[in-house]
Amino acid sequence: MKLQPFFITFFAAACLFAQEHSHTSSRAITFPDVPNYTTLKTDLHQHTVFSDGNVWPTIRVMEALRDNLDVISLTEHLEYQPHSADIPHPDRNRSFQLALEEAKNHDLLIVHGSEITRGAPMGHNNAIFIEDANKLLNEKAEPVFAEAKKQGGFIFWNHPAWYAQSPKGTPILSDFQKERIKNGELHGIEVINTGDYAEESLALALENNLTILGTSDIHGLIDWDYVEKGHDRPITLVFAKERSEAALKEALFAGRTVAVFNSLLVGKEENLMPLLKACILIEEARYIDKTSILKVTLKNVSSSDLIFENQMPYTFYSSSPVFTVPAEGTKTLQIKTLEEVQSLTLSLKALGAYIAPKEHPAVEWEIEIRVE
Numbered sequence: 001m002k003l004q005p006f007f008i009t010f011f012a013a014a015c016l017f018a019q020e021h022s023h024t025s026s027r028a029i030t031f032p033d034v035p036n037y038t039t040l041k042t043d044l045h046q047h048t049v050f051s052d053g054n055v056w057p058t059i060r061v062m063e064a065l066r067d068n069l070d071v072i073s074l075t076e077h078l079e080y081q082p083h084s085a086d087i088p089h090p091d092r093n094r095s096f097q098l099a100l101e102e103a104k105n106h107d108l109l110i111v112h113g114s115e116i117t118r119g120a121p122m123g124h125n126n127a128i129f130i131e132d133a134n135k136l137l138n139e140k141a142e143p144v145f146a147e148a149k150k151q152g153g154f155i156f157w158n159h160p161a162w163y164a165q166s167p168k169g170t171p172i173l174s175d176f177q178k179e180r181i182k183n184g185e186l187h188g189i190e191v192i193n194t195g196d197y198a199e200e201s202l203a204l205a206l207e208n209n210l211t212i213l214g215t216s217d218i219h220g221l222i223d224w225d226y227v228e229k230g231h232d233r234p235i236t237l238v239f240a241k242e243r244s245e246a247a248l249k250e251a252l253f254a255g256r257t258v259a260v261f262n263s264l265l266v267g268k269e270e271n272l273m274p275l276l277k278a279c280i281l282i283e284e285a286r287y288i289d290k291t292s293i294l295k296v297t298l299k300n301v302s303s304s305d306l307i308f309e310n311q312m313p314y315t316f317y318s319s320s321p322v323f324t325v326p327a328e329g330t331k332t333l334q335i336k337t338l339e340e341v342q343s344l345t346l347s348l349k350a351l352g353a354y355i356a357p358k359e360h361p362a363v364e365w366e367i368e369i370r371v372e
Contacts, residue, residue, distance in 0.1 A: 028068035029232055030303045030328070034274040037239035037256065040248060042071040044113065044236060045126055045158060045190070045215030049083050050095035051076035051115070053219045057098040063222045064108055067233065071248060073113035074099050075126045078136055078144075080117045092133035109245055115158065116144050120165045121174030125186070127153040129249050141176070145185040154252050155180070156188030156213055161198035171200050173208070181208055188213050188252065191266050192234045192259045194225075199357040202266060206356060211252055212236075212267055214259025232303065234261040239271060263305040263324075269355040276350050276363045279306060283330065285369045287340060293317050294335040296346065296367065300325040308348040311362050314338075322351065343368055 033039050046060055047053030057074055064072045074095045091097075096112045103110050113128035114136055122141050127148035130136065135151070138144045148155055160171035171189075180186035191201040192214035205212045216233040218225060226233045239256040240247040251257070258267030258275055265272060284297040300306055310321040317334040325331040337344065346365040355361045 027066070027227060027232070028303065029235065030068060030301070031237055031260075031275070032278040032301050034239055034278050037241065037251075038243050038247075039275070040070040040238040040240050040243065040251075041068065042073075042236045042238055042248070043069060043216050043218075043233060044071070044073040044111065044128055044156075044213065045075050045115075045193070045217045046072060047076060047115075047217070047219050048074055048095050049087055050074075050081075050089070050092075052080055052082050055221060057095045058102040059221070060218075061099050061102040061106070061108060061110070063218075065106055067222065069108065069235070070243065071109040071111060071238070072099075073111040073126070073128045075113040075115040075128065076133075077115045077117040078133065092137070096133070109243075109248065111245060111248070116141075116148075121172070121176045123160065123162075123165055124158040125155055126158055127151075127155045129154050129245075145180055145183075149183075149185045152249075154187050154211075154249060155185055156190065156211065157186060158190050158215075159193040159196070159217065160189060160201050160204070161196065162193070169198075171198060171204060173204055181210070187211055188255075188257075190215055190259075192261050192264070193217050194234065195231070195261065197261065197264060197266065199354075202354065203357050206268070209255065211255045212257050212259050214261055214266070231262055232260075234259065236260070237267075237275065239275075260304060263307060263352040265304065265350070265353040267353075267355065269361060272350075272353055272355055273361055273363060276306070276353060276361065277365065279304075280325065280363075280365065282346075282365060282367055284332075285344075285367045287369070288334070292337055292339050294337050294341075294344070294369065295332055296335060296344075297330055297332045298325050299330045300327060303327045305352070306350065307352040309351055311347040311349050312345070314344075341369060 031039050048057045076095050100110045111128050114133040116125045130153045131151045163169045188211035189205050190213045213236045214234040237258045238251045240251040279302040281299040283299045305327050306325045314335050317336050344367045349360050349362045
């Protein structure tokens with residue numbers, strides 16, 4: 001989103017990553033598969049020196065591998081090329097080609113994409129799954145979207161609430177966007193970009209059946225812009241039938257996604273509920289000796305802290321009704337059932353998750369209790 005100066009030199013970036021050239025990291029982003037689908041961790045909006053980013057394309061591949069991502073796209077600006085005096089390569093596919101070469105021996109999908117960069121009301125849009133970025137260069141806006149559609153592109157609206165183009169910080173669905181949706185030339189919308197979450201963008205996604213996305217829009221280094229600030233990068237979880245580009249594309253067009261930034265999860269109810277349920281495993285459920293207080297241990301198998309509020313008729317013993325199950329950690333609840341029961345429906349509202357503006361989903365787990 002931000003058009004930053006070219007301040008990170010190739011030498012600095014090379015030194016940072018070349019010391020060990022490690023493709024593993026303790027900060028790996030993890031999420032479970034959901035019933036019938038493979039969960040793909042994606043970042044589909046990134047930049048390099050081939051537009052207004054500050055690193056070489058190979059660095060983006062290394063960062064993705066360290067973050068345990070499954071898919072990335074380098075979406076260079078078509079119309080904005082501030083480094084052209086130093087990197088005058090005429091082929092707008094070059095960034096993709098370099099990333100593809102770097103990733104060829106690794107388990108990472110590289111999706112070809114570009115960012116169509118215009119002022120309001122058109123704004124910035126990413127077209128991914130394209131075949132040739134050079135054919136998207138056109139002074140007129142409408143032919144660019146038509147060409148992206150012709151190439152089989154999935155097109156999404158970037159940072160629609162960005163104050164540089166929408167001074168009130170609120171996305172405005174213009175006649176241009178409405179026409180693109182009608183023509184099948186606009187399929188998704190970013191509800192999370194960098195650290196910004198826009199409720200209004202979520203509302204537009206739900207009203208217009210647009211696919212929900214979250215992206216880093218990274219220009220500098222992931223380490224500097226996110227990790228050193230205590231954050232994971234924003235990503236889109238895509239629920240695909242298999243781990244392939246074709247399955248990814250089908251899932252994006254079908255809208256099977258959840259946008260994630262740290263403990264914030266945003267998605268349509270039919271996608272977010274199975275994910276939350278899969279993230280929590282019931283490790284133990286038993287009564288404390290000679291009491292009717294039930295101990296239930298929850299294990300979070302995701303890399304996001306999950307915040308819940310009790311929705312059961314039963315209350316907790318010595319605990320707040322609002323609690324966090326830490327990322328890849330556990331939380332033990334003590335539930336006052338008043339009398340011993342053999343099964344229980346654990347009902348929790350996910351306070352860090354949104355299925356609509358200001359609306360949290362309530363998730364249920366059926367628990368069989370070991371009575372001794």
